[in-house]
Amino acid sequence: MPSWRDSNLGTMKRAALWLVQEVGVGELFTKSQLREAFPEVAQIDRRMRDLRDFDWRIDTSREDPELGSHEQRFVKQGEPVWEPGKAKRKAGVTITAAERQGAMMRDGHKCRSCGIGPGEQYAGTYITSQLDVARRVVRLADGRESLQLVIECTRCRIGGRDLIADLGEVLTRIARLPVYERKMLAAWVEQDARKFSETEDLWAAYRTLPADSRDQIRNILRSDT
Structure with missing residues (x-):
């Protein structure tokens, strides 16, 4: 595995290697840390997002609400894009x-x-x-x-x-x-729509209630039978 510091590699490949060698699967990193590692790359965030087209999973606060707005988590390593032929995009992967x-x-x-x-x-x-x-x-x-x-x-x-x-x-x-x-x-x-009856809406509301409240409703309905 080459070093992420190898300037002869493309930016996306270096970003992948940085995640593997410096961050580690399951660990957090910040946008500031990423930009400090690649100060010469103007759009390093975009180059890292490109890894998702190769089955890499990098979560932001949109995917994981527990993350802060400047935090990301390296969840899964995908294709080893630094290897010859591995950085070629599959047809239909990128969403236009x-x-x-x-x-x-x-x-x-x-x-x-x-x-x-x-x-x-x-x-x-x-x-x-x-x-x-x-x-x-x-x-x-x-x-x-x-x-x-x-x-x-x-x-x-x-x-x-x-x-x-x-x-x-x-x-x-x-x-x-x-x-x-x-x-x-x-x-x-x-x-492309279905109208639910009042009874169905009430069933959905009932299912969201805590146990004590469900018991109260159950007892009231039992008394009607």
């Missing part, structure tokens, strides 16, 4: 501005996991959402896996980073639906 805008429009500028919009507050908190484009592995009906773009908020993206969407399994379940339920589902898909 046009692809990002297209994904936002197709997904209605809402998180596809929880439905929250950009800048909206999460229920019961003062925290506002941030939306971004995530790459989701989708297992197709024929068993192949496809990398597809989806809009997610930061909170859902952290929780679902390693999930694989199984399109084949969803299609199988749709095929088993009775005709009337399939038509109902088709209407929801066409509108």
Whole structure:
């Protein structure tokens, strides 16, 4: 492994080596430390972000709320980009501005996991959402896996980073639906929305309550039967 100080290497390769040799997997570093290590590079932050296209995981406060705004965590080492041929980008890995805008429009500028919009507050908190484009592995009906773009908020993206969407399994379940339920589902898909009943909304609210409050509601409902 070459030294990160080798000026004959490209900046991205040196940044990768700096993470491995100076920071270490699982450890924190700051923007100031990064810039002090590469004072001659004007956009060292961007060069380090390029490593994500090679399966490196570097979290900021957007992915990990416990981090400060100037902190980052080196979570996972990806391809050894300093080795010959390893720094070549795979086709379709980089998300272009046009692809990002297209994904936002197709997904209605809402998180596809929880439905929250950009800048909206999460229920019961003062925290506002941030939306971004995530790459989701989708297992197709024929068993192949496809990398597809989806809009997610930061909170859902952290929780679902390693999930694989199984399109084949969803299609199988749709095929088993009775005709009337399939038509109902088709209407929801066409509108890209579903209206929940008051009872369903109350069930969702009940599930968020502490145990003592749930017990009180359970006792009241039991008395009605």
